[in-house]
Structure formats: C-alpha cells, structure tokens
Amino acid sequence: xxxxxxxxxxxxxxxxxxxxxxxxxxxxxxxxxxxxxxxxxxxxxxxxxxxxxxxxxxxxxxxxxxxxxxxxxxxxxxxxxxxxxxxxxxxxxxxxxxxxxxxxxxxxxxxxxxxxxxxxxxxxxxxxxxx
Numbered sequence: 844x845x846x847x848x849x850x851x852x853x854x855x856x857x858x859x860x861x862x863x864x865x866x867x868x869x870x871x872x873x874x875x876x877x878x879x880x881x882x883x884x885x886x887x888x889x890x891x892x893x894x895x896x897x898x899x900x901x902x903x904x905x906x907x908x909x910x911x912x913x914x915x916x917x918x919x920x921x922x923x924x925x926x927x928x929x930x931x932x933x934x935x936x937x938x939x940x941x942x943x944x945x946x947x948x949x950x951x952x953x954x955x956x957x958x959x960x961x962x963x964x965x966x967x968x969x970x971x972x973x974x
Contacts (some may be wrong), residue, residue: 845963847938852968865921865938876950883934890952901951928972935967
C-alpha cells in the first residue's frame with residue numbers, strides 16, 4: 844500500500860508563499876499518477892494538479908501561474924510550490940496517488956479528485972491565507 848505524508852502547511856498573509864511536501868513510499872506500480880487535491884470548507888473538492896510517472900505535469904487553470912508541482916525522484920518527495928496565495932486558497936491540501944490512466948484520460952488533479960475516495964491519499968495539511 845502506498846503511504847503519503849504531507850508537510851509544510853501553515854498560515855500566511857495574502858501574497859505570500861508556501862511549499863508543501865509529500866513523502867511517498869510503497870509505490871504499487873511503476874505507472875502512477877501523483878498530485879494534489881484540496882478541500883475548502885463549504886466548497887467542492889478541487890484537483891490542483893498532478894505529475895505522471897512518464898514525467899508529464901498538469902496544473903489546474905484556477906492556480907496556473909501561481910502554483911507549481913515538482914518531484915524529487917531521488918528522495919521520493921512531491922512538492923507543491925504556492926506563490927501569491929490568496930484567502931480563497933485556504934483549504935486542507937491532500938497528496939493523492941492513483942494508477943496512471945490510459946488515454947484519452949490524462950493524469951491530472953481532476954483525475955485524482957474524481958478517484959479521491961478510492962485512491963491513496965495522505966492525512967492532509969492545513970493552509971490558511973489571511974488578508
């Protein structure tokens with residue numbers, strides 16, 4: 844079973860930055876989709892972005908230009924760099940894992956969000972942005 848452990852959350856003033864990290868272990872296969880999903884109070888769960896085992900990376904339009912996903916393959920750590928944070932980014936951020944989909948489905952935050960309950964995920968880390 845895949846283990847995922849997020850870190851790096853906290854409180855930050857609007858306009859600030861945070862970098863989340865997700866330590867991953869126990870990969871179920873070499874063909875995976877790994878990324879971030881967030882859940883804000885009173886809002887629907889949102890897929891932020893993902894990186895596939897093939898190396899492709901996608902980021903949701905809502906955070907494009909502000910958020911970047913990357914991975915340190917040597918350390919098996921997934922990162923989410925968040926810049927110019929806004930109060931609407933306040934949420935619990937989850938690291939999520941699933942099998943890489945076959946075309947035409949693309950490894951993406953939306954894909955991980957749709958399979959959030961059936962896939963593997965961490966405990967989440969709280970990000971609070973105040974104005």
